[in-house]
Amino acid sequence: MASSKSKILIIGITGNLGLEIAKASINASHPTFGLVRASAFSDPNKLHKIQFLLDSGVTLLKRFFPSEFGADPDRTQVSDIDNNFYARKAEIRRLIEAEGIPHTYICCNFFMTVLLPSLVQPGRITPPTDKAIVFGDGNVKGVFVKQSDVAAFTISAVDDPRTLNRTIYLRPPGNVLSVNELIEIWERKIGKNLERIYVTEEELLKKIQERPYPYNWELLFIYSAFVKGDHTYFDIDSSLEGSRLYPHIKYTTVSEYLDTLL
Amino acid sequence: MASSKSKILIIGITGNLGLEIAKASINASHPTFGLVRASAFSDPNKLHKIQFLLDSGVTLLKRFFPSEFGADPDRTQVSDIDNNFYARKAEIRRLIEAEGIPHTYICCNFFMTVLLPSLVQPGRITPPTDKAIVFGDGNVKGVFVKQSDVAAFTISAVDDPRTLNRTIYLRPPGNVLSVNELIEIWERKIGKNLERIYVTEEELLKKIQERPYPYNWELLFIYSAFVKGDHTYFDIDSSLEGSRLYPHIKYTTVSEYLDTLL
Numbered sequence: 163m164a165s166s167k168s169k170i171l172i173i174g175i176t177g178n179l180g181l182e183i184a185k186a187s188i189n190a191s192h193p194t195f196g197l198v199r200a201s202a203f204s205d206p207n208k209l210h211k212i213q214f215l216l217d218s219g220v221t222l223l224k225r226f227f228p229s230e231f232g233a234d235p236d237r238t239q240v241s242d243i244d245n246n247f248y249a250r251k252a253e254i255r256r257l258i259e260a261e262g263i264p265h266t267y268i269c270c271n272f273f274m275t276v277l278l279p280s281l282v283q284p285g286r287i288t289p290p291t292d293k294a295i296v297f298g299d300g301n302v303k304g305v306f307v308k309q310s311d312v313a314a315f316t317i318s319a320v321d322d323p324r325t326l327n328r329t330i331y332l333r334p335p336g337n338v339l340s341v342n343e344l345i346e347i348w349e350r351k352i353g354k355n356l357e358r359i360y361v362t363e364e365e366l367l368k369k370i371q372e373r374p375y376p377y378n379w380e381l382l383f384i385y386s387a388f389v390k391g392d393h394t395y396f397d398i399d400s401s402l403e404g405s406r407l408y409p410h411i412k413y414t415t416v417s418e419y420l421d422t423l424l
Numbered sequence: 425m426a427s428s429k430s431k432i433l434i435i436g437i438t439g440n441l442g443l444e445i446a447k448a449s450i451n452a453s454h455p456t457f458g459l460v461r462a463s464a465f466s467d468p469n470k471l472h473k474i475q476f477l478l479d480s481g482v483t484l485l486k487r488f489f490p491s492e493f494g495a496d497p498d499r500t501q502v503s504d505i506d507n508n509f510y511a512r513k514a515e516i517r518r519l520i521e522a523e524g525i526p527h528t529y530i531c532c533n534f535f536m537t538v539l540l541p542s543l544v545q546p547g548r549i550t551p552p553t554d555k556a557i558v559f560g561d562g563n564v565k566g567v568f569v570k571q572s573d574v575a576a577f578t579i580s581a582v583d584d585p586r587t588l589n590r591t592i593y594l595r596p597p598g599n600v601l602s603v604n605e606l607i608e609i610w611e612r613k614i615g616k617n618l619e620r621i622y623v624t625e626e627e628l629l630k631k632i633q634e635r636p637y638p639y640n641w642e643l644l645f646i647y648s649a650f651v652k653g654d655h656t657y658f659d660i661d662s663s664l665e666g667s668r669l670y671p672h673i674k675y676t677t678v679s680e681y682l683d684t685l686l
Contacts, residue, residue, distance in 0.1 A: 168583050169457065169483055171433060179493055179535075182575035190579050195431065221431055231441055273441075313444035317452050321430050 171195040175220070176202050176211045184220060194220045201262035225264045225326065227316060228254050234269040234329065238392045243367075244382060245375040266319050267329040268404075270312040271305035271393045274419050277380070278306045281348055282341050282388060284380040289348055289423055294356040297366050297384055300342035303394045304387035307332045311413040315404040318411065325407070331398045334405035336415030341388050347417055351424060363389050433457040437482070438464050438473045446482060456482045463524035487526045487588065489578060490516050496531040496591065500654045505629075506644060507637040528581050529591040532574040533567035533655045536681050539642070540568045543610055544603050544650060546642040551610055551685055556618040559628050559646055562604035565656045566649035569594045573675040577666040580673065587669070593660045596667035598677030603650050609679055613686060625651050 170187045174180040175196025187194040196215060202208035215222065228251070235251035238244070258265050272278070280286035283295055307315075315332055319325040339347070349355050366389065370381045386392040400406060405413065432449045436442040437458025449456040458477060464470035477484065490513070497513035500506070520527050534540070542548035545557055569577075577594055581587040601609075611617050628651065632643045648654040662668060667675065 168487075169485060170579070170582060171457075171485065174491065179491075179571055179574065182571045183578055185572070186575035186579040187582075192579065192582070195433075223431060223433065225430075229436065229441075309441055309444045310447070312441065313448035316445055317432070317448040317454065320432060320449075320454070 167192045169193045169195060171197070171223075173197045175215060175222070176208045181211055181215075184215060184218075188218045188220065194218075195223055196220055197223045197226070197263070199262040199264070225266060225320065226258060227266050227268060227320075228258065230254075230267060231270050231273075231312065233271055233386065233392045234267075234331070237396055238386055239390045239395075240382065240386045240392070243370055244386070247382075265327060266325045268312070268316050268319065268332070269329060270307050270315070270332045272307070272383070272387065273312070274306045274308045274414070274416075277383065278344075278416065278419060279423060281344050282384060284384065289352075289420075290356060292357060293359055294341075294345050295359050295361055296341050296345070297361050298363050298389040300345075300358070300360070300388075301340045302388050302391045303338050303340045303343075304391075305333050305338050305393045306416055306419070307334065307337055308414040308419065311411065314411045314413070315408060318408040322407070325402070328402055330402050330404055330407065332404040333394070333398070334403075334413050334415070336417060337413070338394060339416055344416070348420060351420060429454045431455045431457065433459070433485070435459045437477065437484070438470045443473055443477075446477060446480075450480045450482065456480075457485055458482055459485045459488070459525070461524040461526070487528060487582065488520060489528050489530060489582075490520065492516075492529060493532050493535075493574065495533055495648065495654045496529075496593070499658055500648055501652045501657075502644065502648045502654070505632055506648070509644075527589060528587045530574070530578050530581065530594070531591060532569050532577070532594045534569070534645070534649065535574070536568045536570045536676070536678075539645065540606075540678065540681060541685060543606050544646055546646065551682075552618060554619060555621055556603075556607050557621050557623055558603050558607070559623050560625050560651040562607075562620070562622070562650075563602045564650050564653045565600050565602045565605075566653075567595050567600050567655045568678055568681070569596065569599055570676040570681065573673065576673045576675070577670060580670040584669070587664070590664055592664050592666055592669065594666040595656070595660070596665075596675050596677070598679060599675070600656060601678055606678070610682060613682060 167190070170192045172180050172183055172195070175184050176198060184194055184196060198212065202212060212222070230251050235248035235255065238248045241249060255267065279288060281289050281294060283290050312332065319330055345356055366381060366385055370378045370385060405411065429452070432454045434442050434445055434456070437446050438460060446456055446458060460474065464474060492513050497510035497517065500510045503511060517529065541550060543551050543556060545552050574594065581592055607618055628643060628647055632640045632647060667673065
C-alpha cells in the first residue's frame with residue numbers, strides 16, 4: 163500500500179493479542195515498539211516474551227509520563243470547586259499504578275506565561291500600573307516555571323533511574339514566590355509603588371461560585387495556589403526537586419522573566 | 425545518567441508544552457516520535473510546527489488503533505446488561521473522533537480460542553461429546569477469527585489509506601457460523617450426532633441476571649452474538665471486510681481450527 167513502513171507502537175505488547183500483533187508487525191518489517199509494564203520483568207510467564215521481542219528487534223519503551231503539568235493532583239485542596247479538574251488527573255495516576263506501568267509524575271506547578279505576566283491579576287495579560295489586587299494575605303507562595311524549562315527537566319528525568327516511579331516537584335530557587343513578593347519585585351523594577359487592594363478568601367470563594375466553570379479558572383487557580391498554598395504547603399523530598407536533580411539546567415527565574423515585560 | 429538515549433513518544437507534540445518537550449528531547453539527542461492529529465495538517469498555525477519537527481528528525485506517527493478487538497461497540501445491543509463493557513469502548517471512539525485523532529477501528533468479533541473450543545458451551549473448554557446446548561433457535565451467526573489472523577489483518581491496515589478513519593470488520597468466509605452450523609461441522613468430523621438441548625432467550629437472560637458481572641461473561645457474549653446477532657445483524661460495506669481488503673492473508677477457518685481439536 164505504502165512505500166515506507168510505519169512505526170508501530172503496541173501498548174500491552176506482552177499480552178496475548180499484543181504479542182500476536184508484534185509478530186505480525188515484525189513479519190511485515192515494520193519498525194516495532196512496545197510499552198511494557200514493570201511487573202513483566204519479574205513475571206516468569208512474560209520473561210520469554212520479552213526476550214523474544216528483544217531478539218526480534220523490538221524496541222521496548224519503559225516509562226510513561228502522564229501529561230499533568232500542573233500542581234500535584236494528589237495534594238490540591240480544591241476538590242469541592244474544581245469540577246474534578248484534579249480528580250481526573252489523580253484517577254489516571256491510580257490506573258497507571260494499578261496496571262504497574264513504570265512512570266514518573268512531574269509537578270511543575272504554574273507555567274510562567276499563565277498568571278505571571280499580569281502579576282496574578284485576573285482578567286489582565288500585562289502587569290498592573292497603579293493598583294494590584296492581592297487575594298488573602300498575599301503571603302502564600304506559589305511556583306512559576308517557564309515551559310521550556312519544564313520540558314528540559316522532564317526530558318532529563320526520562321532515563322534517570324532516580325525518578326522511576328517517583329513524583330518530581332519543580333520548586334527552583336527564585337521561582338517560589340508569594341503575590342506580595344511578586345509585587346515588590348515588580349515595584350523595584352519599575353521604580354514605583356502600587357496600591358494594594360486586598361480581597362479576602364471568602365470574597366474570592368464567592369466570586370468563584372458566581373461564575374460557572376471553566377470561566378472561573380483564573381480565580382480557581384489563584385485560590386488553589388495563593389490562598390490554599392497547593393504548590394508549597396507540603397514538604398517534599400528535596401532530593402527529588404527538579405533543580406537539585408538537574409543542576410546543569412539554566413532555568414529562567416521569575417525576576418528574569420519579569421525583566422522581559424519592562 | 426544512562427549510556428543510551430531512550431526513545432521519546434510525545435502525545436500532542438504540536439501543543440504548547442508538547443513542542444517544548446520535543447525541542448528538549450531533540451536537544452538531548454533522544455530519538456523522538458510524536459502523535460499528530462489529522463487536523464494539524466490543515467491548520468495554518470500547526471503546519472510550521474510540523475515542518476520544524478520533520479526537519480528536526482522527529483518521526484510523526486499518524487494513526488491510532490484503539491484496543492477494542494471484539495464486536496463493534498457502536499452496534500452491540502446488550503447495553504442494559506453488559507456493565508458498560510461496550511459503552512466504555514464507544515466512549516473512547518468518541519474521544520478519538522472529537523480530538524481529530526486519525527484512527528482505524530478493527531471489529532474482529534470473537535477470538536477463536538474463546539468459546540469455539542467448547543462449541544459455545546458455557547463452562548467447558550473442550551467440545552461436548554454427547555449433548556450440546558443451543559441458545560435461542562441456534563440459527564444466528566457469529567464470527568470467530570484466530571488471534572494471529574486478527575493481528576495480520578490489523579498490521580495490513582496500518583499503512584492502508586483505504587482504512588483511514590474507517591471501521592474494518594472481519595467476517596472471513598468460513599468463519600461466520602451459527603451454533604447449529606458449528607455443531608453440524610463437528611458432528612461430521614467426529615462421525616456422531618449430538619443431542620441438542622435448546623435454551624430459550626428468556627431462560628438465558630434469567631441466567632445472565634442471576635450471576636453478577638463478570639462471572640456471567642460467557643453467557644453474556646453468547647447472548648450478544650448468537651441470540652441478538654451482534655456480529656452480523658447489520659450490513660457492512662463489503663469493501664471494508666478484512667479478507668476482501670487483504671486477500672493475501674491465509675487465515676485459519678473455523679473448520680481448520682476444529683480439526684486441531686480432534
